[in-house]
Amino acid sequence: MLEDRRLAVLRAIVEDYVATHEPVGSKALVERHNLGVSPATIRNDMAALEDEGYITHPHTSAGRIPTDRGYRLFVDQISDVKPMTAAERKAIERFLGDAVDLDDVMGRTVRLLAQLTQQVALVQYPSLQRSSVRHVELIAVSETRLMLVVIMDTGRVEQRVIECSAPLSEDVLADLRTKLNASVASKPFAFVPDALQDLDKSFAEKDQRLVQAVMSAVLEAVTERIDERVVLGGTVHLARYQQNFPMAIQPVLEALEEQVVLLRLLGELSIESPVTVRIGQETEVQGLESTSVVTAGYGRSEEPVASLGVMGPTHMDYAGTMSAVHAVAQYVSKILKGQ
Amino acid sequence: MLEDRRLAVLRAIVEDYVATHEPVGSKALVERHNLGVSPATIRNDMAALEDEGYITHPHTSAGRIPTDRGYRLFVDQISDVKPMTAAERKAIERFLGDAVDLDDVMGRTVRLLAQLTQQVALVQYPSLQRSSVRHVELIAVSETRLMLVVIMDTGRVEQRVIECSAPLSEDVLADLRTKLNASVASKPFAFVPDALQDLDKSFAEKDQRLVQAVMSAVLEAVTERIDERVVLGGTVHLARYQQNFPMAIQPVLEALEEQVVLLRLLGELSIESPVTVRIGQETEVQGLESTSVVTAGYGRSEEPVASLGVMGPTHMDYAGTMSAVHAVAQYVSKILKGQ
DNA sequence: CTTGGCACTCTGACTCACCGAGTGCCAGAT
DNA sequence: ATCTGGCACTCGGTGAGTCAGAGTGCCAAG
Numbered sequence: 001m002l003e004d005r006r007l008a009v010l011r012a013i014v015e016d017y018v019a020t021h022e023p024v025g026s027k028a029l030v031e032r033h034n035l036g037v038s039p040a041t042i043r044n045d046m047a048a049l050e051d052e053g054y055i056t057h058p059h060t061s062a063g064r065i066p067t068d069r070g071y072r073l074f075v076d077q078i079s080d081v082k083p084m085t086a087a088e089r090k091a092i093e094r095f096l097g098d099a100v101d102l103d104d105v106m107g108r109t110v111r112l113l114a115q116l117t118q119q120v121a122l123v124q125y126p127s128l129q130r131s132s133v134r135h136v137e138l139i140a141v142s143e144t145r146l147m148l149v150v151i152m153d154t155g156r157v158e159q160r161v162i163e164c165s166a167p168l169s170e171d172v173l174a175d176l177r178t179k180l181n182a183s184v185a186s187k188p189f190a191f192v193p194d195a196l197q198d199l200d201k202s203f204a205e206k207d208q209r210l211v212q213a214v215m216s217a218v219l220e221a222v223t224e225r226i227d228e229r230v231v232l233g234g235t236v237h238l239a240r241y242q243q244n245f246p247m248a249i250q251p252v253l254e255a256l257e258e259q260v261v262l263l264r265l266l267g268e269l270s271i272e273s274p275v276t277v278r279i280g281q282e283t284e285v286q287g288l289e290s291t292s293v294v295t296a297g298y299g300r301s302e303e304p305v306a307s308l309g310v311m312g313p314t315h316m317d318y319a320g321t322m323s324a325v326h327a328v329a330q331y332v333s334k335i336l337k338g339q
Numbered sequence: 340m341l342e343d344r345r346l347a348v349l350r351a352i353v354e355d356y357v358a359t360h361e362p363v364g365s366k367a368l369v370e371r372h373n374l375g376v377s378p379a380t381i382r383n384d385m386a387a388l389e390d391e392g393y394i395t396h397p398h399t400s401a402g403r404i405p406t407d408r409g410y411r412l413f414v415d416q417i418s419d420v421k422p423m424t425a426a427e428r429k430a431i432e433r434f435l436g437d438a439v440d441l442d443d444v445m446g447r448t449v450r451l452l453a454q455l456t457q458q459v460a461l462v463q464y465p466s467l468q469r470s471s472v473r474h475v476e477l478i479a480v481s482e483t484r485l486m487l488v489v490i491m492d493t494g495r496v497e498q499r500v501i502e503c504s505a506p507l508s509e510d511v512l513a514d515l516r517t518k519l520n521a522s523v524a525s526k527p528f529a530f531v532p533d534a535l536q537d538l539d540k541s542f543a544e545k546d547q548r549l550v551q552a553v554m555s556a557v558l559e560a561v562t563e564r565i566d567e568r569v570v571l572g573g574t575v576h577l578a579r580y581q582q583n584f585p586m587a588i589q590p591v592l593e594a595l596e597e598q599v600v601l602l603r604l605l606g607e608l609s610i611e612s613p614v615t616v617r618i619g620q621e622t623e624v625q626g627l628e629s630t631s632v633v634t635a636g637y638g639r640s641e642e643p644v645a646s647l648g649v650m651g652p653t654h655m656d657y658a659g660t661m662s663a664v665h666a667v668a669q670y671v672s673k674i675l676k677g678q
Numbered sequence: 679c680t681t682g683g684c685a686c687t688c689t690g691a692c693t694c695a696c697c698g699a700g701t702g703c704c705a706g707a708t
Numbered sequence: 709a710t711c712t713g714g715c716a717c718t719c720g721g722t723g724a725g726t727c728a729g730a731g732t733g734c735c736a737a738g
Contacts, residue, residue, distance in 0.1 A: 025731050038681055043732070061688040061731050101500060137478050141490055149488060149498070151480055159488070159496050161440060235574070236596055239589035250578035257575055364700050377712050382701070400700050400719045 007077065008035060009045045010054055014066050014074045018315050023063030068280035068314060071292070075277050075318050082323045088116075092331050099335065102126075102155035106231050109308060109332055114234025116324040119312035120256070122295075124266050125229040126154035126305045126336070128189045136184055138177045138214075143167045148218055152189070154305055154336060158227070162217040164210070172207050176214065193219060230262045234310075241313050251287025252311070261285055265293050266307045274301075274329075275322045280314045290314050294321045296329035299336065308332065346416065347374060348384045349393055353405050353413045357654050362402030407619035407653060410631070414616050414657050421662045427455075431670050438674065441465075441494035445570050448647060448671055453573025455663040458651035459595070461634075463605050464568040465493035465644045465675070467528045475523055477516045482506045487557055491528070493644055493675060497566070501556040503549070511546050515553065532558060569601045573649075580652050590626025591650070600624055604632050605646045613640075613668075614661045619653045629653050633660045635668035638675065647671065 012033045016024040026039040026046060035042065046064055049055045054070035066074065084092070095112055099105040106123050113121035137149040146162045168176075179202065183195040196219055200212045235256065238249045255261045265283060268276075278284075279292045292314045297304025309325055351372045355363040365378040365385060374381065385403055388394050393409035405413065423431070434451055438444040445462050452460035476488040485501045507515075518541065522534040535558055539551045574595065577588045594600045604622060607615075617623075618631045631653045636643025648664055 023731090027731080039731095040681055040683090041679085043734095044680085047733080057732085059688055059731095060733095061686085061729095063731065135478060135480055135486075137476065137488075139474060139476050139488070139490070141474055147474075147490060147496070149476075149478070151478070151486060155500075157486070157498050159498070161494075233596060236589065236592045239587070239592055248578070250575065253575045253578055257572060362700090366700080378700095379703095379712050379714090380710085382703095383711085386702080396701085398700095398719060399702095400698090400717085402700065 005035065005037070006045050006049060007073075008033075009042060010049055010066070010070055011074060011077065013046075013049075013055060013064055014070065017065055018317055021315060023058055023065050025063035028063070066315075068282070071279045071314055071318070072282075075279065075322075078319055078322065081275055081326045082319055084323055084327045089327065092116075092327060096328075096331050096335055102157070102336075105155075105332065105335055109328060110231050110233040113308065113310055113324065113328050114237065116328070117234075117310045117312070117321050118240075119234060119237050119310040119316065119321070120232060120252075121234045121308070121310050122230055122232050122262055122266055123308040124263070124306040125231075126152065126156050126299065128152065128156070128158070128227040130189075130299070130303070130305045131156065132186055132188045133184045133192065134186065136177075136180050138173060138180065140168070140170070140173060146173075146214065153186070154299075162214065164217070165213055166210060168210060168214065172203070172211065175203070176211060180218075193223065228259070228263050230259060230266065232256060232262070237312075248287075252291060255285055255288055265311065266295055266309060275326050276309075277318065277322065292316060292318075294318070294325050296325045298329040298332045300333070305336075344374065344376075345384050345388060346412075347372075348381060349388055349405070349409060350413060350416065352385075352388075352394060352403055353409065356404055357656055360654060362397055362404050364402035367402070405654075407621070410618045410653060410657070411621075414618065414661075417658055417661065420614055420665045421658055423662055423666045428666065431455075431666060435667075435670050435674055441496070441675075444494075444671065444674055448667060449570050449572040452647065452649055452664065452667050453576065455667070456573075456649045456651070456660050457579075458573060458576050458649040458655065458660070459571065459591075460573045460647070460649050461569055461571050461601055461605055462647040463602070463645040464570075465491065465495050465638065467491065467495070467497070467566040469528075469638070469642070469644045470495065471525055471527045472523045472531065473525065475516075475519050477512060477519065479507070479509070479512060485512075485553065492525070493638075501553065503556075504552055505549060507549060507553065511542070511550065514542070515550060519557075532562065567598070567602050569598060569605065571595060571601070576651075587626075591630060594624055594627055604650065605634055605648060614665050615648075616657065616661065631655060631657075633657070633664050635664045637668040637671045639672070644675075 009029070012029050012035070013024055016029065016032060026042040029035070029042055030037065030039050046055065049070070050057070050064070053067060054073060055064040055066050057064060092112065096105065096108055099108050102125075106125060110121045110123045113123065131152045131154040133150060134153045135151040137151070139147040139149065141147045141161065144164045144167055146164060146168070147159055148162055149157065149159045151157050179199055180196075183199060184192050187195055196215055200208055200215055203211045235253075238252060241249065255265070264285065265278075275294060275296045277292065277294050280289050283291060283293055290313060291311060293309055293311050295307050295309030297307045299305025308329055310321060312321065348368070351368050351374070352363055355368065355371060365381040368374070368381055369376065369378050385394065388409070389396070389403070392406060393412060394403040394405050396403060431451065435444065435447055438447050441464075445464060449460045449462045452462065470491045470493045472489060473492045474490040476490070478486045478488065480486045480500065483503045483506055485503060485507070486498055487501055488496065488498045490496050518538055519535075522538060523531050526534055535554055539547055539554055542550045574592075577591060580588065594604070603624065604617075614633060614635045616631065616633050619628050622630060622632055629652060630650060632648060632650050634646050634648030636646045638644025647668055649660060651660065
């Protein structure tokens with residue numbers, strides 16, 4: 001009972017603070033939310049909450065603001081993600097449904113997420129590691145130059161130029177192409193190196209050296225390549241944060257320029273809950289102490305193929321953001337299945 | 340003589356203002372630059388410059404700052420772009436030389452530009468319109484789905500999935516592939532539609548309808564596609580501007596999210612001078628009134644294939660920026676020629 | 679356990695005076 | 709004609725001082 005009210009107070013504080021971005025006092029709380037008690041009672045609860053580390057004081061005579069720990073408790077309290085309204089679902093479906101291409105899907109998704117949440121959106125391309133090869137193509141671009149095109153079952157396409165030491169005859173190339181496809185098609189990406197292992201053995205003696213060279217180039221191209229791509233959008237919203245709250249956008253912009261950091265933010269999908277929230281320091285990125293990240297995996301739900309999400313100030317509307325991210329992830333999964 | 344000194348004064352004002360970002364007064368000017376005259380004389384010149392619209396007053400009792408028109412005159416005065424030092428050239432060459440791919444070249448270039456100028460960098464992929472087709476490939480991804488891959492002589496690769504109404508036999512596909520290549524290879528991109536015109540006529544009656552469908556899809560894919568890509572980097576530097584100068588970064592971030600705007604900023608290469616500078620309103624983009632853009636074309640100098648550049652506050656170091664942009668454009672041209 | 683009351687604290691806004699940098703102009707020097 | 713020193717004037721920014729208001733913490737009573 002008492003515990004219940006304390007939670008309600010924390011909730012109310014978070015909600016008000018998120019709405020106004022100003023420290024919230026005991027009097028304002030009882031006025032806005034109809035907790036049936038007096039400000040003095042709330043003050044006691046607040047003192048208790050502060051002792052437990054869920055809220056703080058900027059100064060002695062100011063209202064309370066939630067700490068990261070407070071947000072965490074608040075978020076954990078949101079057990080089930082609030083579904084979107086029918087209209088919103090329709091809008092999402094319509095907007096994403098028009099996509100013609102994987103690139104198009106990714107581009108639309110990032111714009112949609114940014115638009116829905118009014119925050120910076122991040123969308124990771126389907127991870128090569130977690131998808132299978134649909135088709136491999138070797139194209140002779142010039143005498144000694146091949147282009148390797150790998151098409152994944154997620155619609156993702158990677159290409160890479162390979163330099164050959166000596167020209168490859170069209171016959172050998174065709175043969176190689178066929179064998180390559182036969183051995184890697186519909187295999188998970190991780191099996192590709194194994195699949196290529198002894199492929200060169202099946203060629204005539206005279207071609208072996210050349211084929212081997214090509215194969216090792218293919219292998220290198222396929223493994224060395226930084227195979228994770230992230231697109232982002234909605235950076236405009238950073239400017240708005242700053243107006244309301246003098247948060248340093250510098251570290252945020254820095255983070256956005258580093259692929260590695262972005263991947264870390266998106267990474268480590270938890271299967272247990274559909275949406276992952278990392279608050280402040282939990283991002284474990286230097287400079288993003290007052291930033292939270294909300295992510296969700298997409299692809300098959302048991303085995304997500306990559307993730308997407310948004311990034312915003314710790315005082316964000318977690319409920320709304322979580323439901324938007326969740327909904328978008330679901331629709332992207334659906335679309336990709338269709339393609 | 341008198342005119343000469345006025346120009347010198349303008350120059351000095353621009354230089355000081357760029358360095359300090361604070362209105363510069365007559366006294367400070369004579370101290371820093373050794374113009375052999377007294378502050379009073381400078382004041383007269385300043386009054387004249389102000390009449391002509393090259394500088395202004397923020398307030399009655401403040402120093403002068405250059406107007407857009409002042410910057411324009413200043414920039415026009417820089418007749419020849421200052422070359423980079425040997426060390427800088429080496430560094431550029433080394434950094435760009437390691438690129439393995441067109442994507443890699445573009446990525447490295449944008450990072451390099453941002454690094455050198457400490458500003459936001461924009462790099463446009465080689466325009467399809469201004470380059471020629473090297474190779475076209477049609478890959479059967481599934482029964483009714485083809486993937487069209489177009490490889491340009493600039494190293495740019497575009498791919499697009501084409502849906503077919505009915506399955507295409509491997510024979511017809513191979514034939515189509517060969518004929519397609521024969522007719523478009525090494526033709527400028529703009530000629531592709533013409534080249535495809537009557538291609539379907541050469542097929543057997545029974546295949547014609549199908550081939551025609553594919554061809555029109557190819558045509559659509561090739562023309563409808565927004566064929567201009569721009570990569571950008573160095574947005575971190577926006578944060579720095581804002582600290583020193585409360586310029587609104589919101590419109591800048593907005594501009595950076597709009598491909599169309601970016602292309603307009605990069606567009607309209609002037610052949611006459613190697614580097615184009617657009618100052619403040621000259622950008623002709625709403626919201627970028629206190630932003631300047633420095634661009635240069637790359638590719639063959641007579642006929643650039645696309646452009647690159649940087650974007651920064653109107654009070655930027657034009658001389659340094661221009662020479663950096665120029666140098667990078669030259670090296671990118673060189674690298675692309677080699678590929 | 680809750681409530682009303684009360685003293686206390688601290689911030690933010692406002693005012694006001696002042697300093698100093700910088701200008702414009704004029705009269706005299708070159 | 710042009711430059712220079714001098715001088716009065718203007719204004720923005722700074723810092724001190726004041727004040728109101730919001731909010732707290734605590735205590736004693738319900």
